[in-house]
Amino acid sequence: MSEYDEEERKRVINLTKKIPKLTLTKKIFGILLILILILYLASGIFIVRPDEQGVVKRFGKFNRLTSPGLNYHLPYPIETVLTPAVTQVKRVEIGFRTLSSGPSTRYQEIPTEALMLTGDENIVSAEAIVQYKIKDPVKYLFKIILPEQSVKDAAEAVLRQVIGARGIDEALTIGKYEIQEETKNLLQRLLDSYDSGILIVAVQLQDVNPPQEVQDAFKDVASAKEDKSKYINQAEGYRNDIIPKARGEAAKMVKEAEGYKIERIRKAEGEVEKFNKILSEYKNGEYVTQLRIYLETMEEILPRMKKFILDLEDHGSLINLLPLTDLNLLTNTTQEVKK
């Protein structure tokens, strides 16, 4: 009996030891299981940043779009989420690469990409930036591979097509804006045909230059243009100098003539007045006045001349000329005459 009791007692002790142990491990296991379940369910919480949009897939199939903020999707493998940055504007560069941006931006030209044929079989070097962003995140994610590559390939093709439709002079000068717009529109249409969900924000032509090899010739054209206007300006300058001078000279001629006219008239009037006055006096005593005037005149003019007096009746020959002036008889003679 005692042996049995002993056995019994041992069994009971063993049992009592085992029972709480088992319940404890069960409890821990249960808590763990619940924790794992909670963690599993919590794994579906996700944050969409302001510049992003959430795209939730259920078993790989597009299910819904979510807006920025705290969101939830059923945990993996039921649902998964992608968060493309839809407001971010991305860019691709054609014909050059930005090596380092920031305060001292450095670029590297890529001639093979930049050089393109124009419609008149010339070559230009064109560099452009294409800016794009996601228009439709569903298409962007699910309809196209390597979106950036697609934009770049398409942009290169379209830009070349557009420049190929133009002559070099147009491409280099006035056509720039048109090229940008046309490239943008064609590129958008092309990317839409790829169902890419990409929106072209802008196509900006950076530099459109003649290739390095012919730049001097192009520069010379520019300086020839300058020369042209220089020549014209010089001629205009000459004209601006000559014409006013000529006008001045013309005015001078006319004014002088006007002066002459008035001078002539006034002189005539004066002389006539003088003559009239004399004439009216003359009428009063014609003979004596005439004689007086004659003699006064002689008086005035003869003193200053060399004079020879010739008696033609006696000799009639010039040999008998007497140089009276030497004898200084003139004054006496006139004085005698006066008497």
Next chain:
Amino acid sequence: MKKLTLFIIAIIIILIIVNFSFFVVDETRQAIVLQFGKPIKAIQEAGLHYKIPFIQNVVFFEDRLLIYDAAPTEIITKDKKTLIVDNYARWRIIDPLLFLQTVRDINGAQTRLDDIIYSELRIDLGLFNMNEIISEKRSAIMERVTQKSNEKSNTYGIEIVDVRIKRVDLPAENEKYIYDRMKAERERIAKQYRAEGQEESAKIIAETEREKTIILAEAYKNAQILRGEGDAEAIKIYAESFNQDPEFYSFFRTLEAYKNTLNEKTTMVLSADSEFLKYLSKP
């Protein structure tokens, strides 16, 4: 204890079976279910799908637009010029079953696309002159090549969405020729500008001279008219006055003229019986 172990084992087994009998087709992919290697069905709809575990298996294909980018190749245009054409294409698998049966995978497809696009492009570009390819016929050529290539590629379960000429360049030796021509052309234009400038300049100068001459001639004319008027007026005034007594005028004016003309240098020979000296000899 044993129960729990059994339970866990059961769950694992179920998971394995589920895993082998369900599969996910992503939006970016399409799939074909094979039964002992034999295609049973194509799945183009994304989502959760079922297959018989262990008997059937699944192969996946890309459902997005794919890139084909060939290396630049030389082609000869209708006017026998050589161009280096760099083209690309965008394509997608539209019939995965056909695709699997004909080209197996994307690498196989690339080889076929090479053959199709290259030959179509070569044929079409050979129909046009170089400048047509560069400019006005470019998009038409691309459209036609796309269409024709697409017709051919349909037999492989492939749709060619777009064949596009990315670049058309000239071989290096032709580039040199083009540069020379461009230089010559620019020189011509520069010369023209300068000559035009000189032409304009000469025109302006000639016009200036013409205007100057006219201005001066007009002025001369007006001046002469004025002078004439002055003279005429003077003559009229003189005549009116002097006609009162022409004889006296003659006498008076002659004496005036003597005063003005006879001076120190004049030598005068007077006859002793002249009017002036008449009293000298016969008082």
